[in-house]
Every structure is written in C-alpha cells, then in structure tokens.
Amino acid sequence: MTPRRRRQLDRTIxxxxxxxLSPRQQARLHAHLRADPPARAAYDRTVAAxxxxxxxxxxxxxxxxxxxRLFAGRAWQSAGEPVDTGPRAWxxxxxxxxxxxxxxxxxVAWPGQDLxxxxxxxxxxxxxxxxxxxxxxxxxxxADPHSILHxxxxxxxxxxxxLSFAYTISEAVRAGSLLTLFAVDDHGQVNFYAPxxxxxxxxxxxxxxWQALPISIALPVNHTPGRWHIYAVTTPVPVxxxxxxxxxxxxTANREAxxxxxxxxxxxxxxxxxxxxxxxxxCHTAEIDLWIEEETP
Amino acid sequence: xxxxxSEAPHITSERAPNGWAWPLLRGFRAGEAGALREVYQGxxxxxxxxxxxxxxxxxxxxxxxxxxxxxxxxxxxxxxxxFVRAFAPAARARYDGIRPYAPYLQAIARNLVLRAFRSRExxxxxxxxxxxxxxxxxxxxxxxxxxxxxxxxxxxxxxGLAPPDQELLRRRFTLGHSxxxxxEALGLGRQQVRTREDQLRRQLIRFLHQRGASAIxxxxxxxxxxxxxxxxxxxxx
Numbered sequence: 001m002t003p004r005r006r007r008q009l010d011r012t013i014x015x016x017x018x019x020x021l022s023p024r025q026q027a028r029l030h031a032h033l034r035a036d037p038p039a040r041a042a043y044d045r046t047v048a049a050x051x052x053x054x055x056x057x058x059x060x061x062x063x064x065x066x067x068x069r070l071f072a073g074r075a076w077q078s079a080g081e082p083v084d085t086g087p088r089a090w091x092x093x094x095x096x097x098x099x100x101x102x103x104x105x106x107x108v109a110w111p112g113q114d115l116x117x118x119x120x121x122x123x124x125x126x127x128x129x130x131x132x133x134x135x136x137x138x139x140x141x142x143a144d145p146h147s148i149l150h151x152x153x154x155x156x157x158x159x160x161x162x163l164s165f166a167y168t169i170s171e172a173v174r175a176g177s178l179l180t181l182f183a184v185d186d187h188g189q190v191n192f193y194a195p196x197x198x199x200x201x202x203x204x205x206x207x208x209x210w211q212a213l214p215i216s217i218a219l220p221v222n223h224t225p226g227r228w229h230i231y232a233v234t235t236p237v238p239v240x241x242x243x244x245x246x247x248x249x250x251x252t253a254n255r256e257a258x259x260x261x262x263x264x265x266x267x268x269x270x271x272x273x274x275x276x277x278x279x280x281x282x283c284h285t286a287e288i289d290l291w292i293e294e295e296t297p
Numbered sequence: 298x299x300x301x302x303s304e305a306p307h308i309t310s311e312r313a314p315n316g317w318a319w320p321l322l323r324g325f326r327a328g329e330a331g332a333l334r335e336v337y338q339g340x341x342x343x344x345x346x347x348x349x350x351x352x353x354x355x356x357x358x359x360x361x362x363x364x365x366x367x368x369x370x371x372x373x374x375x376x377x378x379x380f381v382r383a384f385a386p387a388a389r390a391r392y393d394g395i396r397p398y399a400p401y402l403q404a405i406a407r408n409l410v411l412r413a414f415r416s417r418e419x420x421x422x423x424x425x426x427x428x429x430x431x432x433x434x435x436x437x438x439x440x441x442x443x444x445x446x447x448x449x450x451x452x453x454x455x456x457g458l459a460p461p462d463q464e465l466l467r468r469r470f471t472l473g474h475s476x477x478x479x480x481e482a483l484g485l486g487r488q489q490v491r492t493r494e495d496q497l498r499r500q501l502i503r504f505l506h507q508r509g510a511s512a513i514x515x516x517x518x519x520x521x522x523x524x525x526x527x528x529x530x531x532x533x534x
Contacts, residue, residue, distance in 0.1 A: 010506040018499055033370050040370050045447075047369035049505050050498060052451045055470045058345040061498060062369065066345075066376050067337055070384075071330060188488035221331035242495060249488040 013043050017050070017061055019197040020240045023072040026199065064197075072199040133170035134284040136181070136232045137210070138163060143218065156293035159225045163217040163290075165193065167203075167232065168210045173284050177234040178202035180273075181213070182244045183290070184229050188252035190245060191222055197241045205234055225294040231263050232286045235276050246271035263287050313394040322394045333384055340399055344379055344406050348372050354411065363410055379406040454504045458497070465493060 012029055015021050021029065033040045050059040139149035140157030149164055157163060167179060180202045181193040193215055195201045203213055217223070231251070233239070250270040251263060262285040267274035277283035313322040317336075324332025349372060351365035366372035382388060382405050392401070455463060461483070468479045469490075476494070480487040 007506075014499065014502045014506070017502060018495065030370075030374075040368060044367075044369045046502055046505060048447055049451060049501055052447055053466070053470065053498065053501055057349045058342060058372075062373060063338075063341045063345060066341065066373050066380075067334065069373075069377050070337065070380050071334065188486050190488065218329070218331065221329070242499075245488070245492050245495065249486065249492040252488050253486050 023199040133173040134286045136167045136286045138290045156291035159292050159294045161219050165213045166210045177205050179205050179234050180239045181232045184248045190248040225292045228290045230288050234284045236280050243272040247273045315394050326389050345376050375409050
C-alpha cells in the first residue's frame with residue numbers, strides 16, 4: 001500500500017468511527033475492509049485503541065458505528081424486508097428520497113395558500129435590517145403522513161406530531177451552497193436534521209421560491225416538549241455532524257449572548273463552522289424558536 | 298374514610314411482561330425507528346461483549362469454545378447482522394413481549410457464530426474433558442506483545458494531554474462517571490463533555506495513525522484489556 005493510499009485509508013477509518021461517512025461511503029469502506037486483510041487490521045487496531053481509552057471490552061464508539069449501519073436509510077416499518085442502502089440498492093434509495101422530497105414539497109405549497117414571497121418573508125424574519133440571505137420556517141402537523149403541515153409560526157407543535165422545514169435564499173446566496181440545519185433545546189440536547197450522524201448530508205440549496213426540505217420528523221422521537229432553538233447556515237463546503245455538535249455546545253454555553261448578531265458570529269471563533277463563516281463569502285444564517293407542546297388528554 | 302365504589306379497582310401495569318414500557322413494545326412491533334434504537338441501545342453492549350469474550354458449546358461429542366472475535370470489524374458485522382435479523386418485520390411480529398428479549402438476541406448471535414463453525418475452526422478450540430475452564434483464553438505471546446505496544450501508545454497519548462483532558466478521561470473511564478456527573482464536577486455543560494470526548498477520540502485515532510501504528514501486530518482487537526486503565530492511572534499518580 002502506498003503512503004498516500006495508507007493516509008486515505010486512515011482518514012476514511014477515522015471518519016467511519018466518528019460517524020461522518022454517508023451510507024454509500026460506509027458500504028464502500030466495508031467492502032474494501034472485507035477484501036483487504038491489512039486494511040482490516042488497521043481498522044481493528046484503531047478500534048482496539050478506543051477500547052483501551054474507554055477501558056471497556058467494547059467501546060461505545062463501536063456500538064455507535066453499528067447503530068449507524070443498522071438505521072441509516074432503512075425502512076423498518078415496511079411489510080417486507082428492510083431496504084438496504086448498500087450499492088445494489090443505491091438507485092432505489094435515490095428514487096425514494098426524490099419521491100419523499102416531492103411529497104413534502106406538495107404538502108408545503110398547498111393550493112390556495114401560497115407561502116409569502118421570499119423577499120417579504122426574509123424581511124419579516126430578519127426584522128427591518130436583515131443580516132442574512134437565508135430564512136427558514138418550521139412546519140408541523142399531525143402524525144398522519146397524509147395530513148397537511150402548516151408553518152409553526154408562534155404556535156406550538158403537538159408533541160405527537162410531525163415536523164418538517166422549508167427554506168428560502170435571497171439573491172445574495174449562491175445557489176448550490178450547502179444548507180445545514182439542527183436544533184438545540186434549553187438543556188443542550190442536539191437534534192441533527194442535515195447533516196445527521198446516520199448519513200444524511202447537508203442539503204444543496206436551490207434558488208427561487210420557498211423550498212421544502214425532504215425531511216419528515218416524528219416529534220415523539222428525540223423531541224422533548226419545550227422550546228427548541230433551530231439553527232440553519234449555508235456554507236460553501238460540507239459541514240459534518242461533529243462540526244454541528246461543536247457549534248451546538250458553544251451555542252448552549254453562550255446562550256445568554258445577544259441575538260442581534262448571527263449565531264455563527266456568536267460562536268466567537270469556536271469551532272469549524274465559526275471559522276468557515278469567518279472566511280467564506282456565502283455563509284448565511286437563520287434561526288427560529290420552535291415550541292413543542294405536550295397535548296392534554 | 299374512603300368512598301365505597303361498586304367497581305373493582307382497575308389495575309394497569311406501566312410495563313409489558315418483558316419489562317419494556319408499553320409504548321416501547323408497541324413502537325418496536327410497528328418498526329418505529331425510535332423504539333428500535335432504544336432496544337438496540339439496551340442490548341447491543343451485552344451482545345457485543347459476548348461476541349468479544351466468546352462462549353462454550355457442544356458439537357460432535359466435544360465441548361468447544363468460541364474464543365471470541367479478535368477482529369473488531371468481524372464483530373461489528375455479526376453484531377449488525379444479529380439486529381438486522383431481530384428487527385426484520387416477521388421477527389418483530391413473532392415477538393410476544395412476554396419472554397425476555399435478551400436471550401432471544403443471544404440465540405440469534407450464537408447461531409450466526411456457529412454458522413461459521415466449520416469454516417473457521419481456529420476460532421473454536423476444543424476443551425479437554427477434565428478441564429472445564431477455558432485454557433484458550435490466556436493471551437498468546439503475540440497478543441502479549443501487542444498488548445504492551447498498545448498500552449505504551451495510549452500511555453504516550455494520555456501523557457501528552459492537558460491536565461483538564463486527563464481529568465475528564467479519568468472521571469469518565471477510570472471512575473466510570475456519566476457525562477452528566479463529569480460535567481457537574483468539572484463545571485462544564487454536558488454537551489461540552491460529549492464534544493470534548495469525541496475530540497479526544499479523534500485525537501487518539503490521529504495519534505495512532507501518525508505514529509504508524511502498523512508496527513503493532515494485527516491481533517490487537519483480541520487483547521484482554523481489563524487491567525490496563527489501572528496501570529495508566531498508576532502512571533498518572
């Protein structure tokens with residue numbers, strides 16, 4: 001193995017163990033490890049060191065690695081066998097994602113009640129002096145996947161319901177930049193929407209009218225009732241779940257800071273996203289609060 | 298005084314017979330991702346540990362011992378396959394919520410291991426009839442060397458960390474405190490502890506790669522590591 005390939009392998013193993021590979025990249029790595037004993041040995045050595053670090057027979061990191069393989073892109077609810085996201089099923093997954101995006105888009109842009117023009121909406125979201133070319137909106141509704149989602153606005157979303165998001169970018173934002181979206185509650189708990197540790201990547205932005213994100217979130221899962229702060233950012237390069245975790249921690253620690261500045265500025269130089277936005281021209285942010293309310297019986 | 302009532306008291310249990318909360322059992326059977334994750338988190342470590350440590354079984358008139366997976370990658374494959382089978386719709390539908398779930402998972406994992414019995418006899422040593430305790434669990438000379446190498450590498454890594462990071466790792470992994478407890482003791486947010494832990498893992502991985510950890514013999518994943526951390530703790534003292 002050449003030193004260059006060795007470094008590539010080391011880097012890929014690192015990303016696998018830190019939860020940064022997409023399901024497709026993960027499947028490719030596993031195929032490689034199965035076919036290449038020295039590569040497999042390198043993987044095993046790295047895991048062995050993590051076990052030593054944690055002083056456990058099986059490191060927590062390993063269980064997370066297997067969990068990601070188990071849950072990324074699988075539809076366990078289906079009557080048949082779960083859908084595998086391996087290379088053979090790749091096109092099926094793409095078709096499913098496109099179909100899901102289409103369904104959500106239809107739900108968001110419901111007839112007769114179009115969303116406001118983006119310029120007005122951005123102004124409304126950002127106040128009289130908009131600082132960002134990005135606006136986001138949370139949409140929620142009942143758990144029934146066929147029901148219509150409505151902009152949450154100042155109303156609370158039902159804890160048993162479903163959540164999705166829409167976004168719009170102004171002319172200042174270069175189409176094709178990547179949208180990252182995540183939520184943090186008042187206790188610092190993070191929910192990843194894009195990217196996720198399960199392999200969903202940041203969303204490639206599209207210019208024009210409001211766009212629905214191909215995300216449908218069951219609120220009973222990982223969303224405790226209360227206030228959630230939703231943060232979005234467009235960046236020229238991909239952001240990883242580890243970067244999101246880093247930003248969420250800094251935001252939680254710095255919650256009392258004024259919200260007059262963008263949230264990436266409030267990170268005050270902490271973490272990759274902050275550095276990225278300090279140097280990139282097309283880094284735009286948005287943030288909203290979402291309330292999740294437990295229904296009374 | 299208690300008011301009399303003509304109705305018998307209505308007793309409901311918050312938990313299914315297998316010990317799960319009812320919503321968890323319903324979610325599991327419906328294939329809800331959150332419920333499946335909860336079940337995975339509740340059982341994965343025990344199954345993985347069994348696959349790492351091995352077990353004994355009888356075949357062909359002999360008692361064999363599966364010595365456990367030396368390869369972490371192979372272990373991950375079997376752990377993954379165990380839950381893929383357990384979470385398949387038909388398997389979920391068959392599970393009644395009355396019997397405990399752990400033995401069911403163990404049986405699946407065991408069957409997956411035994412399927413490889415004929416082709417991988419190196420993993421299945423025969424135990425002497427008069428020696429029920431496994432003699433095969435003792436580390437081989439190769440493993441002992443690897444053990445020393447990995448100890449030295451991790452010791453060097455730890456020695457190079459700043460004292461606050463050493464303290465965080467000591468509390469988390471030597472003392473076994475939760476992230477929440479460590480956060481409270483160190484005056485940090487829980488999220489900060491979680492993030493720092495991830496960063497330290499990444500640092501360790503990069504440290505190994507920079508040190509050309511290929512010098513270590515390729516059986517490290519099978520090392521017995523139980524006493525290691527106390528050794529490191531001694532070095533710190």
